[in-house]
Amino acid sequence: MEALIHHIRKFVDLSDQDIPLIESHFQRMEVTKKQTLVQEGQVCRHHYFVTRGCIRLFFMNEKGVEQTTQFALEHWWLSDYMSFFTQTASSFSIQAVEKSVLLVIDFHSQEKLVASLPKMEKYFRMIYQKANAASQLRVKYLFGFSREELYHNFITNYPGFVQRIPQYLLASFLGFTPEYLSELRKKKRS
Amino acid sequence: MEALIHHIRKFVDLSDQDIPLIESHFQRMEVTKKQTLVQEGQVCRHHYFVTRGCIRLFFMNEKGVEQTTQFALEHWWLSDYMSFFTQTASSFSIQAVEKSVLLVIDFHSQEKLVASLPKMEKYFRMIYQKANAASQLRVKYLFGFSREELYHNFITNYPGFVQRIPQYLLASFLGFTPEYLSELRKKKRS
DNA sequence: CGGTCTCTTGACGGAGTTCAAAGCTAGTGG
DNA sequence: CCACTAGCTTTGAACTCCGTCAAGAGACCG
Numbered sequence: 109m110e111a112l113i114h115h116i117r118k119f120v121d122l123s124d125q126d127i128p129l130i131e132s133h134f135q136r137m138e139v140t141k142k143q144t145l146v147q148e149g150q151v152c153r154h155h156y157f158v159t160r161g162c163i164r165l166f167f168m169n170e171k172g173v174e175q176t177t178q179f180a181l182e183h184w185w186l187s188d189y190m191s192f193f194t195q196t197a198s199s200f201s202i203q204a205v206e207k208s209v210l211l212v213i214d215f216h217s218q219e220k221l222v223a224s225l226p227k228m229e230k231y232f233r234m235i236y237q238k239a240n241a242a243s244q245l246r247v248k249y250l251f252g253f254s255r256e257e258l259y260h261n262f263i264t265n266y267p268g269f270v271q272r273i274p275q276y277l278l279a280s281f282l283g284f285t286p287e288y289l290s291e292l293r294k295k296k297r298s
Numbered sequence: 299m300e301a302l303i304h305h306i307r308k309f310v311d312l313s314d315q316d317i318p319l320i321e322s323h324f325q326r327m328e329v330t331k332k333q334t335l336v337q338e339g340q341v342c343r344h345h346y347f348v349t350r351g352c353i354r355l356f357f358m359n360e361k362g363v364e365q366t367t368q369f370a371l372e373h374w375w376l377s378d379y380m381s382f383f384t385q386t387a388s389s390f391s392i393q394a395v396e397k398s399v400l401l402v403i404d405f406h407s408q409e410k411l412v413a414s415l416p417k418m419e420k421y422f423r424m425i426y427q428k429a430n431a432a433s434q435l436r437v438k439y440l441f442g443f444s445r446e447e448l449y450h451n452f453i454t455n456y457p458g459f460v461q462r463i464p465q466y467l468l469a470s471f472l473g474f475t476p477e478y479l480s481e482l483r484k485k486k487r488s
Numbered sequence: 489c490g491g492t493c494t495c496t497t498g499a500c501g502g503a504g505t506t507c508a509a510a511g512c513t514a515g516t517g518g
Numbered sequence: 519c520c521a522c523t524a525g526c527t528t529t530g531a532a533c534t535c536c537g538t539c540a541a542g543a544g545a546c547c548g
Binding site: 165167169170175177178188189190193199200222226229230232233236237238239240241242243244245246247248250251252283 | 355357359360365367368378379380383389390412416419420422423426427428429430431432433434435436437438440441442473
């Protein structure tokens with residue numbers, strides 16, 4: 109839980125008595141590699157905070173291939189926000205990429221928490237604002253760069269992360285096939 | 299201003315004395331077609347609420363072609379959130395697509411407003427949450443559909459909007475060339 | 489060590505781009 | 519209110535990036 113409290117304190121001031129109140133709304137959860145947290149079509153009931161490990165958001169495209177759209181590493185939040193917010197069927201699945209430790213909060217607990225503690229309302233407002241900013245830039249990269257450039261950007265910006273995940277997930281995240289990724293790697297070497 | 303108040307009331311309850319306080323933080327602004335509100339490289343100082351008309355977010359790609367990433371119609375919010383939130387150089391431009399009426403609020407006014415009126419903290423939290431949900435779905439569509447499918451989805455989901463904007467903006471938004479859009483339209487007719 | 493999952497290689501094809509040129513439309517000023 | 523022009527849209531040909539398919543080589547796990 110300390111990781112979460114520390115993260116919240118980057119955005120708002122918490123008094124010591126706020127902490128148990130916040131913690132009481134979350135549950136700690138350990139998941140194994142490839143464990144599914146949410147299945148496309150079900151309601152995404154939780155908002156996930158990654159304490160350790162890595163999870164991903166993905167969907168199945170028309171050809172039956174998994175398309176990853178987001179990763180969440182340590183100290184990132186993730187959910188299918190449409191499903192979470194409206195409590196309707198999810199259009200994504202969520203799965204652990206590695207053995208991970210998560211803190212989870214369900215929709216009603218989150219609403220109760222922000223209602224009872226305005227600091228948390230502010231915290232989530234800021235988290236969402238940041239996520240929004242990141243999405244806008246993501247879309248800019250997707251439109252502004254060729255797949256080859258996306259690959260080069262990614263490996264230079266997140267060299268450590270590239271080590272952690274299999275190639276096929278990276279290809280899926282960048283929006284191309286493992287075969288083409290392999291070709292790019294070869295090109296780079298020579 | 300009524301449009302904004304009405305919009306806020308869809309998310310939170312406002313008392314009558316809240317209204318002048320809220321209104322005092324905004325400025326009304328009329329812009330002509332193609333008027334630039336923010337130039338890529340400058341700080342995006344405002345958050346824009348569209349009362350009437352349409353504005354867009356775009357950037358210049360390496361080939362010198364404008365790439366539109368978002369439109370905002372009546373009752374939508376728009377900004378370069380990274381620039382707005384951190385008050386650093388923007389990586390997008392914002393321009394009016396048509397003659398429009400906007401309500402604008404600068405970063406410090408918005409922070410003051412949400413600090414003085416917790417309802418507005420909640421309102422913006424919800425606005426950002428919705429925007430987030432929309433972004434996730436947007437990325438899903440971008441990855442999951444071919445450009446031709448994106449085009450068909452768009453014209454069936456937003457038939458009225460297609461009438462309002464020039465073809466080349468639609469092409470830019472969907473991520474392909476006006477030439478290819480022209481080809482798709484021809485294909486559709488026959 | 490055997491089997492399954494992951495990564496690599498290469499040939500081929502097709503969706504979408506680029507370039508250039510001509511036709512069309514709409515806004516502007518006279 | 520018309521005429522002119524700049525900007526938008528259409529066409530078509532050549533080209534390119536990247537997907538598909540199929541087959542082989544590693545790598546990892548029981």
